Structures are given as C-alpha cells and as structure tokens.
Amino acid sequence: MFSTSRHIISTYYQDESWSVKLHVFIRSVIVPWRMVVDEIPSTGVLLDYGCGHGLFLCYCKIFRPDLILIGLEPDARKKAVLQKMKDVRIIDNLSEIENRIDCIVVSDVFYAITPDSHKLLLASLTNYLSNDGIFIIKEIVNRPRIKYWFNILHEMLTMKMFGVTEGDSINLLPVRHYGSMLSNHFAVIKGSAIDGGYLWPHYLFVCKGKLH
Numbered sequence: 001m002f003s004t005s006r007h008i009i010s011t012y013y014q015d016e017s018w019s020v021k022l023h024v025f026i027r028s029v030i031v032p033w034r035m036v037v038d039e040i041p042s043t044g045v046l047l048d049y050g051c052g053h054g055l056f057l058c059y060c061k062i063f064r065p066d067l068i069l070i071g072l073e074p075d076a077r078k079k080a081v082l083q084k085m086k087d088v089r090i091i092d093n094l095s096e097i098e099n100r101i102d103c104i105v106v107s108d109v110f111y112a113i114t115p116d117s118h119k120l121l122l123a124s125l126t127n128y129l130s131n132d133g134i135f136i137i138k139e140i141v142n143r144p145r146i147k148y149w150f151n152i153l154h155e156m157l158t159m160k161m162f163g164v165t166e167g168d169s170i171n172l173l174p175v176r177h178y179g180s181m182l183s184n185h186f187a188v189i190k191g192s193a194i195d196g197g198y199l200w201p202h203y204l205f206v207c208k209g210k211l212h
C-alpha cells in the first residue's frame with residue numbers, strides 16, 4: 001500500500017508543495033483505491049468527475065495504462081496541479097465531452113454537495129455514459145456509526161478549517177439514498193461496504209445496464 005503511495009508522490013507530484021504531497025499521500029492511504037480500480041475496465045475512456053488532485057487518475061495510469069483519462073475538477077488550486085499531469089485531458093464542463101464515456105467514477109463528491117442536487121447531477125452524468133458503460137460511485141456513508149462520527153470530525157477539520165476540500169456541506173447519507181437514486185438509471189447495481197480495515201465508512205456502487 002505504502003509503496004504505491006510513495007511511487008505516486010515521487011512520480012506524479014514531485015514538484016508540488018509539501019501540503020499537496022501530504023494531502024495526496026493521506027488520501028492514498030485512507031481510501032481503498034485498489035478496490036475501485038478492480039471494477040474499472042482496462043480500455044476505453046474513463047471520466048473521473050470531481051477528481052481533486054487526480055489521485056485516482058494516477059492509480060488508473062499505473063494499473064490500467066491503456067485507458068484514456070479525463071478529469072473534471074472545479075477547484076482552481078487542484079486543477080492547477082492536475083494540469084501538469086501528462087496523459088490526462090482536463091475539462092471544465094461536461095459539455096466538452098464529444099463521445100459517450102465507457103466508465104465514469106465519482107469518488108467522494110456527492111457528500112460534498114447538497115443532496116438536493118444529487119439527482120440532477122446523476123442524471124446529467126449518466127447522459128454522458130455509453131449504453132454499456134460502467135458507473136461507479138465511491139462514497140462515505142452514515143454507517144457504521146462510530147466511523148460516521150470519526151468522519152464528521154475529520155471532514156470538519158479538512159473542509160471547514162483548512163479549506164482543503166471545496167464543497168457546500170458534509171452530507172454522509174444512508175446507502176439507500178444512493179441505491180434508490182441509482183435504480184432510476186441502472187438495471188444492475190452492486191453495492192458493497194469497502195471499509196474493512198479503514199476508519200472511514202467507505203462504500204462502493206458499481207452500476208451497469210443503463211436504462212435510458
């Protein structure tokens with residue numbers, strides 16, 4: 001685990017500030033990224049929506065080198081880091097996407113935006129997914145309770161105090177919130193808790209069979 005983190009920092013973030021390196025390193029060890037990588041295809045086009053500093057894109061480069069990568073990130077500071085990354089197309093708006101995408105990954109973005117806008121965002125993203133595409137949400141949810149409270153504390157520190165993460169609020173929602181929303185768009189939804197061995201209540205949804 002640490003060897004991949006070290007490799008990522010020294011290969012893709014070598015010229016960044018210590019705070020960026022630290023942030024990326026911490027995220028690389030607190031999220032089970034390999035379990036997300038296991039669900040993505042080997043070829044085609046992948047969009048990482050709300051990709052932050054591009055950490056998951058680095059995992060894609062290492063473990064899925066044939067993928068064509070697109071990243072979208074609204075935070076200007078994070079985007080400045082991303083723009084230095086080779087072999088990743090950075091877009092500002094979904095409307096810049098010309099052809100349907102084979103795999104869309106949305107990692108820890110929904111919790112950072114108000115739940116009222118979730119349905120609209122999901123509908124908009126699925127529009128850009130190919131009919132046989134894979135849609136992946138990695139989120140932190142509100143169970144187990146002990147991890148929920150730990151996470152609230154952690155996010156309050158990072159989002160509110162250090163301003164590391166941009167977002168309107170912290171919304172750790174139940175699995176059923178995502179399940180019911182996704183069932184309007186996908187025939188097959190695989191949901192799994194991937195928090196074993198982690199302090200954060202990580203949950204993974206892998207969706208296929210786009211409905212419309």
Ligand SMILES: C[S@@+](CC[C@H](N)C(=O)[O-])C[C@H]1O[C@@H](n2cnc3c(N)ncnc32)[C@H](O)[C@@H]1O
Pocket residue numbers: 027049050051052053055056072073074075078106107108109112113165166167
């Ligand atoms: C917790 S970070 C996760 C970053 C990255 N996906 C990861 O898992 O490491 C949440 C990211 O969502 C981005 N974000 C917030 N609102 C967004 C929106 N409406 N659309 C796209 N990204 C958004 C933030 O700028 C931030 O980089």
